[in-house]
Amino acid sequence: MRRQLPFFFIMKKEKIAFITGAAKGIGKSTAAFLASKGCKVYITDIDLPVLEKTTKEFKKEGFNVVASLLDVCDAEAVEKQIQKIILQEGNLHYCVNNAGIQGPIAPLTQISIEDWERTLKVNLSSVFYCLQSQIKALIGLGGGNIVNVASMAGLNGAALGGPYVASKHGVIGLTKTAAIEVGAYNIRVNAVCPGFINTEMIDNVPKKILDYTTNIRVPMKRIGEPEEVAKTIYWLLSSESSYVNGHTMVIDGGMYSG
Numbered sequence: 001m002r003r004q005l006p007f008f009f010i011m012k013k014e015k016i017a018f019i020t021g022a023a024k025g026i027g028k029s030t031a032a033f034l035a036s037k038g039c040k041v042y043i044t045d046i047d048l049p050v051l052e053k054t055t056k057e058f059k060k061e062g063f064n065v066v067a068s069l070l071d072v073c074d075a076e077a078v079e080k081q082i083q084k085i086i087l088q089e090g091n092l093h094y095c096v097n098n099a100g101i102q103g104p105i106a107p108l109t110q111i112s113i114e115d116w117e118r119t120l121k122v123n124l125s126s127v128f129y130c131l132q133s134q135i136k137a138l139i140g141l142g143g144g145n146i147v148n149v150a151s152m153a154g155l156n157g158a159a160l161g162g163p164y165v166a167s168k169h170g171v172i173g174l175t176k177t178a179a180i181e182v183g184a185y186n187i188r189v190n191a192v193c194p195g196f197i198n199t200e201m202i203d204n205v206p207k208k209i210l211d212y213t214t215n216i217r218v219p220m221k222r223i224g225e226p227e228e229v230a231k232t233i234y235w236l237l238s239s240e241s242s243y244v245n246g247h248t249m250v251i252d253g254g255m256y257s258g
Ligand SMILES: NC(=O)c1ccc[n+]([C@@H]2O[C@H](COP(=O)([O-])OP(=O)(O)OC[C@H]3O[C@@H](n4cnc5c(N)ncnc54)[C@H](O)[C@@H]3O)[C@@H](O)[C@H]2O)c1
Pocket: 020, 021, 022, 023, 024, 025, 026, 027, 044, 045, 046, 047, 070, 071, 072, 073, 098, 099, 100, 101, 102, 122, 149, 150, 151, 152, 193, 194, 195, 196, 197, 198, 199, 200, 201, 202
């Protein structure tokens, strides 16, 4: 059961959501979908101009969003952001740890230490920082739901994507561990594993790999849209999935099935 809150907080019925990397792509679609479902969404990103543009679009739609600049590699800033939400809202229901980068596309022998460390920091350490702050806050509030955005690359190896693959395997490991540690506090932690999704992140994927994936690997013969990931994330956050915990949900048009 969630803890009894002061009267002025009880008046607020909307769900409070927090999303990283929400300026574009999957994060943006997820923020839009959550807002369309009546959530107040704290959208954060490291890219201020794009975040401002997205915020304008959202306001035009009538979405209830609050935008903040946030680099997920800055553990202190992450903690401050979560505390700010709790202070302003007295509540936090949904957290989506989505920010990520593709990292270098090269064989292991040609990847620099800097590129390795940067990819692991943005994609994996950031999720650890977010989980630490969120779990502490949600335990204090009596519960909540977290979804980490991993990848199909968190389930399989992929040539030329060593740091990305390692980071996303790590996100799945952290998700499962967190789910076990905090299930008893009414907190569920799940991960999504998208296949190829139509965002700027796949702009650098060579066309022949995309064509091969679409025509041969994916039974549905197309890549996914960010809105399709957003809807799945929402389902995992919502009470519709009330007994789903520590799960890694594949969203890939059937690619992983064969
Ligand atoms: N697009 C795909 O095919 C695909 C597939 C599987 C998983 N994913 C994962 O989905 C997530 C979102 O990716 P996307 O496809 O929407 O990519 P995208 O590049 O469109 O969006 C990523 C967002 O993260 C932000 N970001 C990057 N570094 C950040 C940092 N240090 N702090 C805060 N924000 C930061 C970017 O500014 C951007 O707005 C990522 O974790 C990615 O690994 C994407």
